[in-house]
Amino acid sequence: MNDWIERQRHLLDFTLTSLARRKTKNIGLLVVFALLVFVLASVSLYTQALRSEAVRVLEQSPEIVVQRLVAGRHDLIPPDYLEGIGRLRGVRSIETRLWGYYYDPVLKANYTLMVPRTRTIEQGEIVVGPALEHTRGLGTNTGISLRAYSGELHTFLVTDVLPHETELMSADLVLMNEGDFRRFFNFPDGHYTDIVLSVANPREVRNIGLKLMEMLPDARPILREEVLRTYNSIYAWREGLLLALLSASILAFGILAWEKSTGLSADERREIGILKAIGWETGDVIRMKFWEGFVIAFSAFLFGYVLAYVHVFYLRFFLFEPVLKGWAVLYPRFALTPQIDAMQLITLFIFTVVPYVAAVLVPIWRAATTDPDTVMRS
Amino acid sequence: MLRRPSSRLFTIWIIALVAMTASFVDAWRLARTNDAAIERTAELVEQLRLTDPVLFTEARYTRHPTQADLHSAFQSHPLALEHFPSGTLIPPTIRGAYERLD
Numbered sequence: 001m002n003d004w005i006e007r008q009r010h011l012l013d014f015t016l017t018s019l020a021r022r023k024t025k026n027i028g029l030l031v032v033f034a035l036l037v038f039v040l041a042s043v044s045l046y047t048q049a050l051r052s053e054a055v056r057v058l059e060q061s062p063e064i065v066v067q068r069l070v071a072g073r074h075d076l077i078p079p080d081y082l083e084g085i086g087r088l089r090g091v092r093s094i095e096t097r098l099w100g101y102y103y104d105p106v107l108k109a110n111y112t113l114m115v116p117r118t119r120t121i122e123q124g125e126i127v128v129g130p131a132l133e134h135t136r137g138l139g140t141n142t143g144i145s146l147r148a149y150s151g152e153l154h155t156f157l158v159t160d161v162l163p164h165e166t167e168l169m170s171a172d173l174v175l176m177n178e179g180d181f182r183r184f185f186n187f188p189d190g191h192y193t194d195i196v197l198s199v200a201n202p203r204e205v206r207n208i209g210l211k212l213m214e215m216l217p218d219a220r221p222i223l224r225e226e227v228l229r230t231y232n233s234i235y236a237w238r239e240g241l242l243l244a245l246l247s248a249s250i251l252a253f254g255i256l257a258w259e260k261s262t263g264l265s266a267d268e269r270r271e272i273g274i275l276k277a278i279g280w281e282t283g284d285v286i287r288m289k290f291w292e293g294f295v296i297a298f299s300a301f302l303f304g305y306v307l308a309y310v311h312v313f314y315l316r317f318f319l320f321e322p323v324l325k326g327w328a329v330l331y332p333r334f335a336l337t338p339q340i341d342a343m344q345l346i347t348l349f350i351f352t353v354v355p356y357v358a359a360v361l362v363p364i365w366r367a368a369t370t371d372p373d374t375v376m377r378s
Numbered sequence: 379m380l381r382r383p384s385s386r387l388f389t390i391w392i393i394a395l396v397a398m399t400a401s402f403v404d405a406w407r408l409a410r411t412n413d414a415a416i417e418r419t420a421e422l423v424e425q426l427r428l429t430d431p432v433l434f435t436e437a438r439y440t441r442h443p444t445q446a447d448l449h450s451a452f453q454s455h456p457l458a459l460e461h462f463p464s465g466t467l468i469p470p471t472i473r474g475a476y477e478r479l480d
Binding site: 009012013016017020053054056057058059060061062065067074095097101109110112114116117118119129131162163165166167168169170171172173175194196222226227230231234295298299302303305306309313324328329330331332335337338339340 | 382383384386387390395398401404405408413414416418419420422423425426427430431432433434435436438441442443444445446
């Protein structure tokens with residue numbers, strides 16, 4: 001065993017000396033390879049962490065949200081709707097929601113204005129999300145004037161800022177009193193944005209949704225499982241989209257690696273010929289070249305992964321932030337919780353290290369099995 | 379000992395492997411540290427009956443993708459092309475999400 005290890009170490013020493021002779025080329029290859037792993041690992045780590053965090057918090061989202069559609073558009077819930085739904089068996093509680101959007105021309109950003117049911121907010125006061133604090137400069141006891149859709153100016157006093165650790169869900173929220181909300185939007189009394197239902201038996205959620213559609217054909221029930229499925233699908237799509245954009249660079253790297261490994265240089269051919277002429281066995285030449293591919297690919301994998309981890313969880317994914325931010329002015333600053341699973345790492349390893357090592361070995365095997373004289377003369 | 383090239387390589391690999399292992403330990407540590415924050419966010423979701431994370435605030439149908447009606451992207455006119463950047467990051471129709479009830 002010791003002999004075998006010592007033999008491999010000698011081969012590795014020889015390989016490293018050989019790599020050092022073409023230092024610039026090999027360091028360049030290592031950097032490009034590490035960058036590729038870095039990008040792939042960043043996308044994978046970010047998406048996985050965001051998906052699991054969003055799905056975990058959204059498990060507390062309403063079991064059923066009922067919207068009303070008029071001519072294919074979301075419309076207000078009229079008072080008689082609530083009476084009808086109240087008669088449905090299996091519905092444990094019915095709550096109404098009042099929320100809407102407000103475009104702030106000062107910041108050129110959209111806020112979500114909402115009336116909380118579990119918190120009392122006095123008239124003329126608001127509670128804002130953390131993004132409004134750091135983007136609009138709104139802190140506790142500061143005032144803000146918002147122009148209502150009627151053209152009238154409404155002034156509010158900020159009494160609290162929602163906790164920063166909830167920013168992923170609360171960044172753009174403005175919580176206000178029901179009376180203020182109705183006056184601000186000129187919202188008719190007894191009407192609501194939508195209805196939230198909770199169901200006594202979780203297995204009955206789908207049936208209740210179907211009954212609702214029978215009873216109120218213009219209603220659109222949105223189940224919690226649909227919300228969760230939507231977010232799973234959005235992250236899968238986004239990850240897929242980023243990977244599709246990256247596919248060009250992956251392909252370019254593939255061509256580079258293939259070109260480097262298949263087009264053996266005259267130097268490399270001569271090296272193989274000399275090694276065979278001085279008594280190296282074909283197996284030793286192949287092992288030496290295996291180490292050459294493995295040293296580059298494995299080093300790139302380790303560096304790329306560690307850099308990606310730091311980029312996603314300590315530098316807040318800043319290189320890709322502009323892509324995710326789009327034209328949005330308000331963007332949450334949130335720290336993601338890493339979700340690393342073995343399968344994710346193994347997949348990354350298989351898709352990066354294995355193809356490269358294989359691409360190096362195939363042409364070498366061909367060259368190493370031919371006669372040394374022919375190899376040197378070709 | 380470090381005069382052999384392989385020894386130098388092993389030293390670099392060991393440092394990188396230690397950094398990689400440290401990332402797993404750090405992930406575990408962060409999961410424990412952030413657990414309270416996630417719980418608090420989940421509580422806020424429950425209290426305010428929230429349905430969507432604040433990922434894209436540029437248009438109302440990107441702010442609440444689960445609540446927006448499926449045609450909002452085309453609200454300007456039926457052949458309007460989607461022009462918000464996050465429209466490229468959200469699937470045009472969420473396949474399978476509404477198949478049973480709608």
